[in-house]
Amino acid sequence: MRVCVIGGGLAGLTTAYDLMNAGIEVTVHEASGRWGGKMRSSPVGDRLVDAGPDNFLARVPEGIQLCTELGLADRLTVPVSPKPAYLYIDRRLGELPKGTVLGVPTDFEALEGIISPEGIERARQDLHLPPTPLSADTTVGDYCRARLGDEVTDTLIDPMVGGINASSIETLSMADGATQLYKAAMSNRSLVTGLRETRDEIGATLGSAAQNQPVFNGLEGGMATLIAALVDALHRGGATLRLAAPLEAVPDGFDRVAIATEAHAAARIARSASADAADLIAGIRHASVAQITIEVPAGQLEPLDASGILVPRHQGFVITACTFFSTKWAQFAADDRYLIRITSGRFGDDRAISMSDDELRTTLLSEFAQIYQDPGEPLSERIVRWPDAFPQYEPGHSQRVDAIEASLAHDAPHVHVVGNSYRGIGIPATIGMARNIAQTIAS
Ligand SMILES: Cc1cc2nc3c(=O)[nH]c(=O)nc-3n(C[C@H](O)[C@H](O)[C@H](O)COP(=O)(O)OP(=O)(O)OC[C@H]3O[C@@H](n4cnc5c(N)ncnc54)[C@H](O)[C@@H]3O)c2cc1C
Numbered sequence: 001m002r003v004c005v006i007g008g009g010l011a012g013l014t015t016a017y018d019l020m021n022a023g024i025e026v027t028v029h030e031a032s033g034r035w036g037g038k039m040r041s042s043p044v045g046d047r048l049v050d051a052g053p054d055n056f057l058a059r060v061p062e063g064i065q066l067c068t069e070l071g072l073a074d075r076l077t078v079p080v081s082p083k084p085a086y087l088y089i090d091r092r093l094g095e096l097p098k099g100t101v102l103g104v105p106t107d108f109e110a111l112e113g114i115i116s117p118e119g120i121e122r123a124r125q126d127l128h129l130p131p132t133p134l135s136a137d138t139t140v141g142d143y144c145r146a147r148l149g150d151e152v153t154d155t156l157i158d159p160m161v162g163g164i165n166a167s168s169i170e171t172l173s174m175a176d177g178a179t180q181l182y183k184a185a186m187s188n189r190s191l192v193t194g195l196r197e198t199r200d201e202i203g204a205t206l207g208s209a210a211q212n213q214p215v216f217n218g219l220e221g222g223m224a225t226l227i228a229a230l231v232d233a234l235h236r237g238g239a240t241l242r243l244a245a246p247l248e249a250v251p252d253g254f255d256r257v258a259i260a261t262e263a264h265a266a267a268r269i270a271r272s273a274s275a276d277a278a279d280l281i282a283g284i285r286h287a288s289v290a291q292i293t294i295e296v297p298a299g300q301l302e303p304l305d306a307s308g309i310l311v312p313r314h315q316g317f318v319i320t321a322c323t324f325f326s327t328k329w330a331q332f333a334a335d336d337r338y339l340i341r342i343t344s345g346r347f348g349d350d351r352a353i354s355m356s357d358d359e360l361r362t363t364l365l366s367e368f369a370q371i372y373q374d375p376g377e378p379l380s381e382r383i384v385r386w387p388d389a390f391p392q393y394e395p396g397h398s399q400r401v402d403a404i405e406a407s408l409a410h411d412a413p414h415v416h417v418v419g420n421s422y423r424g425i426g427i428p429a430t431i432g433m434a435r436n437i438a439q440t441i442a443s
Helices: 010-021 062-069 117-127 140-148 150-164 179-187 191-211 224-236 263-270 275-282 357-371 397-411 427-442
Strands: 002-006 025-029 041-044 047-050 085-089 092-095 216-219 240-242 256-259 286-297 308-310 319-324 337-344 380-391 415-417
Touching (some): 010 224, 010 427, 062 216, 062 224, 062 427, 085 150, 117 191, 140 191, 150 319, 179 191, 224 240, 256 427, 263 415, 275 415, 286 357, 337 357, 397 415
Parallel strands (some): 002 025, 085 308
Antiparallel strands (some): 308 319, 319 337
């Protein structure tokens, strides 16, 4: 069997890796001049720093498993812990309350000082309110406002849940975009009680040792290390790897084709095989993000003993989050300088992505000065733009993906789509989907 994989990001390379290991002849076409898609590093000063993801969820197995198979187990890192995240609310910083799960409180007392007494009282009503209807069309915003009120939803849940995928909770599907909350909501009339129970269940399943495991893993050398290992294994296994080789239609001459590009490119490519699938893929909307990463001399800024700061949408800033890389990761800790990534842009807010570099830089640094401290003139800096890079899982998303797969199965059964636009946005889910598609093709 001969298989063509279009797209050399994490999804494409993982699919190709499993196909190759199943003894299948595989060719990978990547449009750009380098492998990895969103997983890449570039210099800030004299250090290489992740420009896209810098960690992945460790409490699901897919990321760690693949790293281990590729011989990277001893290169897995964990954030320096325990470092809290801060929230910027009403001109001051406060610690994210302990016990929150994706911003939903499981301990109401921990909200004191961050949420008003009225807001806490309203959130407590979740324990007693009658059930709130929950379907494939329910958004995180609708459900959480009904259960916990506006203040907790806007201040805690929106920056936590929305921040993961640059989404708006008003358009994010509860079932597909916040699965942990959805499961809890399905299991109990009260979201808080449901979360307390599911959290306890996860703890019981993992065992007490596992409960103390870190939530996230990084990699020495950043996420590019995983990409380099995949590419190396593919080279050694005899796969055909083509860089700067875009494909704009499903190629002939292969038994199977896996389209592993971002959704907008996948819609163009799939059109030659199935117009219905192409239309459905094209309907997935995206958010854009822009970031500046700065290196600041130690004397110019007080270190913040936190992994970062989240800025809720209703505070009106262009900045959505700041990550203190030098506090979060041991490999970036240095006595003489701090490394900070400032992120802006989310679904429904394109102010940042439409600014010029100069305007973006001035805006983000002056907002950072208001939110935290004036960073002065950075030693070095890097601007990275991610236009239309974050697929949005809106209500009905998984039904849309089912329909995409059904259209392909009907019109072009040798064609598959894979990537983080479909069955999970993060690294572990992307790996999981890629491995499933490879298995489907191989069998
Ligand atoms: C700024 C940022 C931060 C993130 N942070 C995290 C995080 O902390 N943790 C986490 O788990 N996830 C995070 N993610 C998500 C994570 O990056 C994705 O889950 C993952 O990288 C998706 O991989 P992919 O292969 O599906 O897509 P991509 O990486 O987009 O790969 C698609 C590839 O297809 C290629 N391509 C496009 N058109 C064509 C064509 N016509 N022909 C051939 N090739 C083509 C592209 O060049 C690209 O290389 C983040 C994403 C971003 C942007």
